[in-house]
Amino acid sequence: MSTICGPAERTVNILLFSPEERIAGSARIRLSGTRARHLRDVFGATPGKQLRAGEIGGDIGEATLESLDSDSVTLHFRAQHAPPAKRPLTVVLALPRPKMLRRMLRTVAETGVRDLHLVNARRVEKSYWQSGLLDTATLEQYLLSGLEQSIDSVLPALQVHRGFRPFAEDHLPALARGRRALLAHPAATRPCPADGDTETLLMIGPEGGFIDYEASLALRAGLLPVSLGSRILRAETALTALLGRFLVAPR
Amino acid sequence: MSTICGPAERTVNILLFSPEERIAGSARIRLSGTRARHLRDVFGATPGKQLRAGEIGGDIGEATLESLDSDSVTLHFRAQHAPPAKRPLTVVLALPRPKMLRRMLRTVAETGVRDLHLVNARRVEKSYWQSGLLDTATLEQYLLSGLEQSIDSVLPALQVHRGFRPFAEDHLPALARGRRALLAHPAATRPCPADGDTETLLMIGPEGGFIDYEASLALRAGLLPVSLGSRILRAETALTALLGRFLVAPR
Incomplete structure (x- = not known):
């Protein structure tokens, strides 16, 4: 899975989302704002694209991009493993x-x-x-x-x-x-x-x-x-x- | 001896000068450009002021400010000790x-x-x-x-x-x-x-x-x-x- 190049000085090796970004608590997540624009415009993500993702405070896994429009990106998240030990x-x-x-x-x-x-x-x-x-x-x-x-x-x-x-x-x-x-x-x-x-x-x-x-x-x-x-x-x-x-x- | 506060992000705990800034190889040094302006405008140095100083590639000691004008600062340098070991x-x-x-x-x-x-x-x-x-x-x-x-x-x-x-x-x-x-x-x-x-x-x-x-x-x-x-x-x-x-x- 590729590195998601972030803005200058910032390497993003995982797409993090908050529990509130899950759609009705489901495995689908909707991102808006900077991260959505960044996925679309800089990372050039299109439907089907797989990314390493993690829920803030939760597990790490894989997100598959389902759809994107001018404001938001919808992905399907599949948890795979616990985060690394502190x-x-x-x-x-x-x-x-x-x-x-x-x-x-x-x-x-x-x-x-x-x-x-x-x-x-x-x-x-x-x-x-x-x-x-x-x-x-x-x-x-x-x-x-x-x-x-x-x-x-x-x-x-x-x-x-x-x-x-x-x-x-x-x-x-x-x-x-x-x-x-x-x-x-x-x-x-x-x-x-x-x-x-x-x-x-x-x-x-x-x-x-x-x-x-x-x-x-x-x-x-x-x-x-x-x-x-x-x-x-x-x-x-x-x-x-x-x-x-x-x-x-x-x- | 006080810290010479540098520009943002930069703490200057010693004033460094190059051998070429010695006046005719003497103990007097003349600085111009940024460091001179900085000593005058930011650090507010006036004649008599003592600063920790060091010659690049040489010893560390004390510099006493002798005179300053709009372009340059003249100091008297007295070497005191060798630089710290690498x-x-x-x-x-x-x-x-x-x-x-x-x-x-x-x-x-x-x-x-x-x-x-x-x-x-x-x-x-x-x-x-x-x-x-x-x-x-x-x-x-x-x-x-x-x-x-x-x-x-x-x-x-x-x-x-x-x-x-x-x-x-x-x-x-x-x-x-x-x-x-x-x-x-x-x-x-x-x-x-x-x-x-x-x-x-x-x-x-x-x-x-x-x-x-x-x-x-x-x-x-x-x-x-x-x-x-x-x-x-x-x-x-x-x-x-x-x-x-x-x-x-x-x-």
Whole structure:
């Protein structure tokens, strides 16, 4: 089944649809808007065409295009298998600037992170929180573009915390309990571990890092400071490089 | 010393200058163009201001702003220490599409990769080679933006190979000899190792991967196929995630 080439920067290896796009709960789905136009105009799909497809939150399978008109596309979906397993990873991420947020959320979904917490921090600019990008639909679009890349149909569970201290004091200790919990910290001397089958929480600061007070609250919550070397990396690079250490199970 | 905020998407933690910008080989340097305007208009630098600076290919130290006019800025540079050590990494990368190339080269320099080979492959679109982005000055700019992030002054050694087979047959065996040589391959069963002090060659394919013939030439050159898990990652994500496995020396 061919890759569905997406807009610039976006590879779509699976056509994802929501349960509401099923026609009366049947195996037939109707898409409208961008995806319908894209299938018709860019991908050049015609009736009979088969595509890899997946229901958001559900199974992955094959969709056969039945009909298309100027507004919509109707397909028949046949579920074939469960989505790929998530990595046993919980990521706590200081809210990045809007442009990085899009790519970082895509990377989180693409690499199979199971749980994501976006948190405030002192060095997160206040304007990032006022950004129109933070509504749920937009955040989900970013995550979906990651799923479309790595052929997954299940969104990471996302929680947003606008106060650092309430998060660090009221939520983080429970999140850290019973799992390996790591704080990425440039000053740490312990190298970040690298193995993929241990239930892990990974906390990553904003550009410029967490301030000492924030780091101390994280340590008090049970996190262990770990390092990825002494270079100052962009938050985006640090996130992906850290995730790389947890993508593969040891032999 | 403060961060020199760069244009959108670009953090400049060190002001880099080339040997030719020294005035008659002295400790005084004169910058013109974008960097001069940026120092004046965005960073608001005035005489006496001290900045972290580094000579491209040379040492890192401190620059004191002496004077500035509408066209140029004159600074006095005092070398303080050698640049950070490179990682013992040679990356062989199938030429990515232009927009990814910029970010991937930045990441290569940012993470301290020592040697970079850009190579052709069957699934590299021919148009990427015609792109105006491939002149040396542009590629160096991409690499410099990575150095500016992670406070380094030495460019990775870059070689460009426009033919895959001549590269794989005539160069790759010598590059692989005497070091751990790895081919990132989705079908590999051996997990990619993760340690930072072994001399390593890491070869990464284009979007869609190397074709079987190319992979077989790489294996014949002595490379070992390794995996980063079963998900299809964007080339950019794969590069950074793979590099993450080599950024930290084991305890």
